[in-house]
Amino acid sequence: MNSYVLGLSSGYHDSAAALLRNGEVVAAAQEERFSRVKQDSRFPAQALAYCLREAGITLADVERVCYYENPVRKLGRIASTYLNFGLHGWRSFVDEMPAWLGHKVFVRRQLAADFATHFGVREAPPIDYIAHHESHAASAFYASPYESAAVLCVDGVGEAATTSAWVGQGRQLTPVWDIRFPHSLGLLYSAVTWFCGFKVDSGEYKLMGLAPYGEPRYAGQILEQLIDVKADGSFWLNMAYFDYAVGDCMVSPRFAQLFGGPRREPESPITQRELDLAASVQKVLEMVLLRLAATLRRQTGQKRLCMAGGVALNCVANGKLAAAGLFDDIWVQPAAGDSGGALGAALAGWHGRMERPRSVHGGDRMKATLLGSSYSDAEIEIALRAHGAVATRLGDAQLCDEVAGLLAQGEVVGWFQGRMEFGPRALGARSILADARNTAMQTVMNLKIKNRESFRPFAPAVLADQAKDWFDLGYASPYMLFVVGVNAGQRIAETDEDRQRFGIERLKCPRSTIPAVTHVDHSARVQTVGPDGNPRFHALLSAFHRRTGCPVLVNTSFNVRGEPIVESPGNAYLCFMRTQMDSLVLGNFLLRKADQPALVESTDWRDEFALD
C-alpha cells in the first residue's frame, strides 16, 4: 500500500504544496501559478488540488501533513524580539500581536479548516510542524544526489535561525550551528534591495543583476558600520541601521545618512549610488558565504555541500563558492526559497519523523524540477479553440527543426512543453526562447517582451556536452543556479570607446559572440541541458546547434514583469498575444503571431499585474 506525505508552505510568501509517494516526489507546485497572484501567500488550495490529482488520490489518502515551519517557535522569537527592543516595538506590537494570538499561531486549526473548506475533509490527517530551517536543510540534502554532505541554509528568517549549518548522512540530518534573528544575511541584502528602490522578496534578483555595473566602494562602510563579520564567517548586524525587527521599514534613518541620502524611489532613474551599493553588498555577501562554507568544511570534514534558503538563489555567490574549490561538489536546491520549504517539510517528515530509509541512485530527486502540471495536445487544442487561435500541429521530428529555424531567423518564441517547473526558474518547460547571438536581443526582450528594466541580464541554456566550449564551467548546472564566465574564446575585446562607458551605458558594448546572454562583466547564469532531464528541450537545442553551429539559446521565464510564470495553455496564449513574441509553441502546436485574430480586451492587461 502506498504511503503519501504532503508538505505545505503558506502564510508569508510563495505558498506551495509538494506530495511524496513512498518517499518519491510525485508532484510539487506553487500556488501563484494557478491563482495568477505573484508570490501568493494564501493556503495553496489549487496547488494542493493539482498534487492530489497528479497522484490520483484524495486528501483522505494522505498519511501525514508537514507544515514548513513551527508557528509556536516563531511566536516565541517575535515575543523575544519585543522584549529586546522594548518601547521601539510599540506600534508593531499593537499591529501584529492580535493577529498572531488570533490565528497565526494556530496553524493546525487553520489548516484543518482550509482542508474542510476546499476539500470537504472532516478529519484532517495528522499535521506536523517542521522547523523552517530544517525544512530548507531537508529540501537541500534529502533531494540531493549525495549520501553524505554538509548543508548550509541562509535566508531572511524563519522561526529564529537566519543561517544554519547541518550535516546530512543517509536519512539523518544533524544540526551543527545557527545564527539567529535579527542578525540575518538575507535581511541585510533585502534592506539594500529596498533602499535601492526594489521590492523585498522579489527585487533581490535585480540587485544581483545590477551589481556588475557598479564598483564596491561602499563595501568598507558596510563592513565597518552595518555588519561585523568574524573570521569564521559568523556575523552580527548593527541594528541601529535597521528597522525591520520591530518597525515598519527595512532600514532606519541612520542608514540613509550613511549612504548619502534617502532611498531611491521605485521606478525612478538608477544612479551610480545604487549600482555601487549593489556591487558592495554583493561583495560582502560573497565574502561571508565563502567564510561560512570554509568553516563548515573544516568543522564537518564533508567534501560535498548542499544549500537552500533564499540566499542560495544568489547564483553569483554560488558561482564564486564553486570556483573557490572548498568542496568537491555543490548542490543547490532549485526551489531554494520558501516554496521549496513545502518539499523539504515533506522530505523531513518522511525520513526524519517517519524514519523511512533514504537511498541515493546517481542523480538528484528533483526530476529536472518538472514536477508541476502538464497538458496533453488534446487539452491544448481545446484551449486554443476557446481563444479562436490559429495553430499548426507538427510531428515530433518536424517541430524542433521548424522552431530552431524560426529562432535562427531572430524570432522570439514562447515554449510551453510538458510538466511545469517547480521553483523560480523556467528551465525549458515554460520558457521564452531566442537566439543568444543576436546583439539587439537583450534590449528587445527586456522592453518589448518582458516589459522589464533594460539592465536585467538574460540567462543561456546550452547543450551540456558543448558547455565547456562556451563557458568557464567545469560541472553540470541544470538548474541555472551558478554564474560563471563566458569562455575567453567567445569574448570580444573591449575597445577604448567601450572602456569610457560607465554604469548602465556599458550595456551598449558587445561583449561576446553570444551578447544576449553575456552580462557586462562577461558572466552568464548558465543552464546546462542534457538529453535525460528534458528531452524535447535538448532536441530543440540540438536542432539549433545543427543549424547555426551555436548550442546556446536565451532562456527566460514565460511571463511578463509582475506576472507569475504561465501555468496553462490559456495563460501562455494570452501572454503571447499581449507581448511582441513572434511565435508560440504549445506541445506540438505552432502558432505564428501574424496568423492570430486580434486580441480584444476590455482593460489594459498591464493593470492586471502589480510591478515587482
Next chain:
Amino acid sequence: MRLLLRVPTVLLFSAVFLLLVLPLGTLLRAVADPMRLKRAPQRDSWLRMARVQAQRGNAAAWTREPDAAERPL
C-alpha cells in the same frame, strides 16, 4: 463589527505591552542580551553551536552556547 472587536483586543495587548513587556524587556536588556543586540568585539564567533537532544527523528534543540574549546576558531 471586526473593527469593533479589534479595539478591545488592541487595548488589552497594549496594556500588556506597557505593564509587562516593556518593564520586562528593560530588565532583560539590563541583565542579558539574548538577541545579541550589543556588539561584543571580544568575541571570536557569533555562531550558536547546537546540542542535539536524544529525540525521535531529527527534531533539533538549539540550546547551548559554545564552550571556548568548541569554538571553531
